[in-house]
Amino acid sequence: MPLKRILALACMAIALSGCATAPARTGAFVKGADIGWLQQMEATGYKFRNKDGAEQDCLQILQDYGINTVRLRTWVNPSDSKTSGHNSKDETVAMAVRAQKRGMRVMINFHYSDSWADPAKQKKPAAWEGHDFPRLLQDVYSYTHDVMSALKQAGVTPEWVQVGNETPGGMIYPEGSTANWPQLAQLINQGYDAIKAVSPSSKVILHLDQGNNSARFRGWFDQAQAHGARYDVIGLSYYPYWLPGKPDYTQSIGDLGANLDDMAARYGKEVMVVEVGGEDTQPQNTYDMLVAVQQKVKAVPEGKGLGMIYWEPQGARNWSKYALSAWGDDGRPTKAMDAFLTD
Incomplete structure (x- = not known):
């Protein structure tokens, strides 16, 4: 069969399956977007516009800006x-299906809370x-497995799954605080085991x-290692x-690069x-920062920068009241998004 005919049939199959693009290549450099607000934005009538x-x-x-995850x-x-x-289970699954149908890779982020979990609150x-505590261990496993x-x-296989979100002080307070690392490690491992059991x-x-912040990361991951917490990737x-x-990235980007290299070498992750x-x-400043961050991640030895x-x-x-998006009040992406089009 001629190559053109094969390609045409492949494209037709993708179209019929509802996919807008071929699946993103596993192993390709991750250019991603956290889009937890997207369903709500659409439900409230927000209109997204392209650069034109x-x-x-x-x-x-x-995707037109190179986002693959x-x-x-x-x-x-x-x-x-x-x-x-x-961001309930059903809403998260629906969005994961929608993204995967477009050929995008998926990361799931378990907060283990009913709302935001971050350094200020868990x-x-x-x-x-x-x-x-024994029941909490069961809660974490059962919920994660579900x-x-x-x-x-x-039909979704997430390429990555987070156990906890921004957890310098631990998660699921007070039992999972870093004041009690043996318990925190057990909670982490319940999440890990449930993920691996399914996927x-x-x-x-x-x-x-x-x-x-190298000291922050070394201190935390040294404890994780000492207490047998299981994981595959260090997220920053x-x-x-x-x-x-x-306030300006030029004052800290070197430290970010050094920490990325150190984490990969120190823990082999x-x-x-x-x-x-x-x-x-x-x-423009955000664009420059994003380009610099990508360069630092790509420079991590042995291809360990994902x-x-x-x-x-x-x-x-104008929808979220959040000051750090890459979208303008005109509904269009800003110059910052061009950073994802760079090599």
Whole structure:
């Protein structure tokens, strides 16, 4: 059969299956977007426009900028708050299916909370309150296994799965605080085991903030190693905007690169910047920062630097009140998104 005919039939098969593009290549450098707000934005009538001003599906716009991966958070029993709710199991699965049909890779981020979990708060789900520690271990395993099973049943195999979100002080307080590392490690391992039981190929990520802070990462991952916490990838957040006394990326990008190299060498793990962002009012500076971050990740020896994910690039401030998106009030992506088109 002529090659042109084979290619035509392949394209037809992709179209009939609902896929807009061929599946992203596993192993390719990750250029990602955390899009947990997208379903709510669409439900409230937000209109996404491409760089030419034409209304278009947000995922298509992101793909046209080179985005090949989506990161999706999941909360246990979330509220219906526009910006601090949703992201239930069913909503997360639906978005994962939608992204995968477009050929995008998927990362799932377990917060183990009913809303935001981050360095300032790691509140356990209301349904888990009052449970003793053995029951909490069961809660983590059962919930993680349930979400992963729902994804599998829907035909989605996440390439990466996070156990906890920005956990420098631990997760599921107070039992999973770093004040009690033996318990924290057990909770982490329950998540790890549940993920691998359903999806052995998914790589498990542990994730801290302040990706430029070597002491923070060494201290935490030394303890993780000492207490037998199991994982595959070290995830880092990097937001120069939030760093005390260092508002411009040029003051911390060298430290980020050094920490990426150190984490990969010290623990023998792959590394990824799983959250990054810059001011929407400074798109050129954010563009420059994103280019620099990608260069630092790609420079990690032995190919252990996996990629970079922008946190809610489409989360325009006039909808979210969030200052670090890469979208303008006109509904269009800003100059910052061009960084994903660079090699």
